[in-house]
Amino acid sequence: MHPKQQRESFRSNQYTGTTSGMCDNFLQANMIILPKEYAFEFLLFCQRNRQSCPIVDVLEEGVTTPKIADADVRTDLPKYRIYRNGQLDKEVTDINEVWQEDFVTFLIGCSFTFEKALLENGIRLLHQEQDRVVPMYKTNIPCEKAGRFEGNIVVSMRALKTEEIDKAVKITEKFETSHGTPVHIGNPEEIGIIDIDNPDYGESISFDEEERTPVFWACGVTPQNVGLNVKPPIMIAHVPGHMLITDQLEEQ
Amino acid sequence: MHPKQQRESFRSNQYTGTTSGMCDNFLQANMIILPKEYAFEFLLFCQRNRQSCPIVDVLEEGVTTPKIADADVRTDLPKYRIYRNGQLDKEVTDINEVWQEDFVTFLIGCSFTFEKALLENGIRLLHQEQDRVVPMYKTNIPCEKAGRFEGNIVVSMRALKTEEIDKAVKITEKFETSHGTPVHIGNPEEIGIIDIDNPDYGESISFDEEERTPVFWACGVTPQNVGLNVKPPIMIAHVPGHMLITDQLEEQ
Incomplete structure (x- = not known):
């Protein structure tokens, strides 16, 4: 359409x-x-x-x-x-x-803007396959303050196979106005995410943690999160x- | 200093x-x-x-x-x-x-931020040699409006030898937060400048028009000009x- x-x-x-x-x-x-x-x-x-x-x-x-x-x-x-x-x-x-x-x-x-480019390069997107809203999480990564607006960034997560990660980084870094390259790869706790199965926004997805690594991109829900403060x-x-x-x- | x-x-x-x-x-x-x-x-x-x-x-x-x-x-x-x-x-x-x-x-x-790079590449700057404030002109090139702010851009001018122009373009295009590449080269009337010897801001410089071409860069006096409107x-x-x-x- x-x-x-x-x-x-x-x-x-x-x-x-x-x-x-x-x-x-x-x-x-x-x-x-x-x-x-x-x-x-x-x-x-x-x-x-x-x-x-x-x-x-x-x-x-x-x-x-x-x-x-x-x-x-x-x-x-x-x-x-x-x-x-x-x-x-x-x-x-x-x-x-x-x-x-x-x-x-x-x-x-x-x-979402770069998802088609990932798919075209053979990278499967589990949230689409599982018919879920992409999972999003509050992190401990601080934004730079401006006036009354301050808080931490929100990230979206896609679980990728290890061998796909390099390719995904290279593809998404070109999408500068769609968050660009990932802000974090792997261990969710390092950025303050305690439970990967309980996203703050969107829905959780199922993935095999032996086979796939969570990859996190900055998310435009950040201002919504910060605006609430x-x-x-x-x-x-x-x-x-x-x-x-x-x-x-x-x-x- | x-x-x-x-x-x-x-x-x-x-x-x-x-x-x-x-x-x-x-x-x-x-x-x-x-x-x-x-x-x-x-x-x-x-x-x-x-x-x-x-x-x-x-x-x-x-x-x-x-x-x-x-x-x-x-x-x-x-x-x-x-x-x-x-x-x-x-x-x-x-x-x-x-x-x-x-x-x-x-x-x-x-x-001014890119002037040193021009000098280091052998490009003489007449306003410095003549101890004048660089000449700046109002143009007919419109800015994109935002709220109450609208108007035309202001440019600064440096008169360069024809063979220096390509080099100056290549040098200044790297200075993205210092106006970058020129907005106009040559004929001042095309951008609404009637008298090159009467700048709207700064001071006029003397140059041999057979030997040198005026090259115009966008200028941070633009908001001053637009703000007045x-x-x-x-x-x-x-x-x-x-x-x-x-x-x-x-x-x-």
């Missing part, structure tokens, strides 16, 4: 699941929406933490259509999270009712794994 | 002239200070116009010491301009008296050519 059609299936709530594996070749984006009062510090946070928060588009105050997608950010993602004062308030399939004219929308690169009166994001599919072809 | 000593000579007003040719190997920066109310739109403007406005540091609200220089931005540049409501109010040698706690300071790369109640910048010398070694 073309991105426009795919987004229409989200808008009409025909589909409200993960976008992993959808619309090959098109860039997918994390989304975070904040009142303008927070916009400077948040943009600076992204600029200082480019690997976890690579900005691909910013929609100015009150704007609902990105430059990189003929879409409406209020309706065209499969599922949204509304946070109030740093707490999850609810999950919804559109945000028309809570939209404010002072909202600034940030689109941030997503590792700031406790803005309202903050809206996509449900992790349920991205904006843009009209922009992937890089490389 | 080391940057710290050089900045002390500015702080004590022993020297208040251009910084071109000073502190070889150290990155020099344009500076612009705005009330926080303008900070988000301005940072976004810089992000959308990276060639003219490459951010090298941002000092959060009320902060006076950059990360990249053990300096005080209120005193350690040779000369400042205070603009009020889009008009030049006055030039001063420090800004202690007008400092506001809501000021956000932006440091932007400067083409926005008419903020107060905006502070360096006097063009009178930069912050940082403690950061140039790139490459």
Whole structure:
């Protein structure tokens, strides 16, 4: 399906699941929406933490259509999270009712963008095969602070065969605005992940630990995680794994 | 002189002239200070116009010491301009008296950073030889708009021998945070410069037009030029050519 059609299936709530594996070749984006009062510090946070928060588009105050997608950010993602004062308030399939004219929308690169390149190079993706949302974890790796925004990065995990790891590093390092090269390979405890079977976002996947090694990429859920520490009166994001599919072809 | 000593000579007003040719190997920066109310739109403007406005540091609200220089931005540049409501109010040698706690300071790369590399490759710089501030011109090349910030880029000009141009392009393209490769070579009228002998900022230089071609680089005075269109109640910048010398070694 073309991105426009795919987004229409989200808008009409025909589909409200993960976008992993959808619309090959098109860039997918994390989304975070904040009142303008927070916009400077948040943009600076992204600029200082480019690997976890690579900005691909910013929609100015009150704007609902990105430059990189003929879409409406209020309706065209499969599922949204509304946070109030740093707490999850609810999950919804559109945000028309809570939209404010002072909202600034940030689109941030997503590792789903490079998944097709991994598949084309013979690397199997277990979360797609097992029909799960990719597992994501909070880590102990600190971001560089900007104003009120501070916290640790979130990572997505793919379990790869040892002989595939070098190839995966080389493939993904070219995707600079989609988190690039992995931030960690192997031992999850080293980056503060205690239980690989209990991700903080997404769903766990089954893999043979003798045969496969967990490989971790920086994740655009980081700002969602960090934004919660700031406790803005309202903050809206996509449900992790349920991205904006843009009209922009992937890089490389 | 080391940057710290050089900045002390500015702080004590022993020297208040251009910084071109000073502190070889150290990155020099344009500076612009705005009330926080303008900070988000301005940072976004810089992000959308990276060639003219490459951010090298941002000092959060009320902060006076950059990360990249053990300096005080209120005193350690040779000369400042205070603009009020889009008009030049006055030039001063420090800004202690007008400092506001809501000021956000932006440091932007400067083409002075690559001048040493040009000289080392045998390219003569006439503005240094003639002891003038490098000439800068308003152009007809539009920036990408961000919020209230819009306008055309400003360029700095160096007149080079034809056989030097290729070399200068190759040298400067490596200096990504110091404006990189030229934006225009030759005919000034094509980019809206009517009289090469009357620069909008800096001073004119004498050169033999049969022997030398004007080469134009994007200039960090662009935000000063664009900021005036926005008419903020107060905006502070360096006097063009009178930069912050940082403690950061140039790139490459």
